[in-house]
Amino acid sequence: MSYEAVYNVKTRKKCIALTFDVGWGKKVLTPVLDTLSSHHVYKATFFLSSTWVKERPKLALKVKAKGYEIGSHGHLHENYTEHTNKWISREVKKAESIIKKVTGVKCRLIRTPNGDMDQRVIRLLGRLGYRTIHWKVDSFDWTNPGVENIIRKSSTNVKPGDVILFHASDSARQTAKALPAILRRLRRQGFRFVTISELLSMRVK
Template sequence: MNYFFILNGKKIKQYLIIFLTAFVTAWFIYIQNIQFSVFSTEDGPKAFYKGKNGVALTFNIAWGDSKAEPILDILKKENVKSATFFLSGSWVENHPHIAEKIVEQGYDIGLLGYEYLDYEEEDNEKIRRDILRAEEVFKKLGINHKKMLRAPNGHFDERLITIADQLGYTVVHWSIDSQDWKLPGVERILKNTAKAKKGDIILLHASDSATQTAVSLPKIIKMLNDEKLPLTTISEMMIEGKANTKEIN
């Protein structure tokens, strides 16, 4: 009789371990799903973060004039026909000749707002004013831009996506961060961008603080060419249709 209860006690313990293991696994998967869909809306607009074909080099510019033109010169020298620049309105006001050069070289331009704001920390009206102020600067200076918006520091939530959509813009994020803004060294930047696959959007910077981007760029371009990954623009990715969109935490 005692033997019978000992056996069942062992079985109960085994079943309990199996149950707890399954529960923890299910909870882990659930948490992961929450992390990647926390700002998603089932039927509403979503942020664009990945395409289907090619790789998009994207450059943020918010301040300075010493790095942008060398990067443009490198792109021209390397015969790169497709790239996308996200420019802040205040920067364009101070450097319209560089913005015009970006247009002349045939690259896409999107908005980076006017001021370098953390949109997650601002109220809806201030976000709206910042976007519209940037748009007005582009129109006033005759700088053609696509209806694409990138959050200045990459932080955004469902509110920004909704506001942007109301103003006719699509929020564009990225799938690969080169981390050139951290100044980690050329080898680290190359290692970060080496992860690129078909459809990826790479984040780079052409502000004066990004002192290692121009040195890294020719090597990034060669690496992508060696991998036979054609360069494209964000607008071309969007035209492909059925590209991946989502809100990112």
């Protein structure tokens, strides 16, 4: 069986997936969730670090309660390509256990810390039962380049089936402010928001 990372999905439907990585802090997530709700966006995928889930169980449950899809962002925020298969397996299983214990969700989607991966890592994650999710459109919100820059990077040259990367950790201080304009622009372009799992189910063979 061949395993590959998902950057985008070939689909005939004008759908895209908004994804949010969450690794630390408690200030940014709630404004992001509130913004999505106020703009009637009920489909998005949140990749949660299990160290964060353990530290902020109420916030993790808030993501679950709002009905958003939950994926794993691993346990320690370290590059998988720099570690052995044994270390990676241990990390992934630890994250899976913690996230399931807190949220009740058994993750089958994973975004590696820093998006760091290679074929060895992708194959191993596949054997562990995970789909590795990368991104096609990077908002660069974690660099705090200014709200207008985040809006431009997230809503220009977006194609059907694309996966868009955002962050809802405290390092991404401008994400919630940029989101309203991004959501409006993408909707004006005719896009519908779906979860990663829904996007994968729309893949054209």
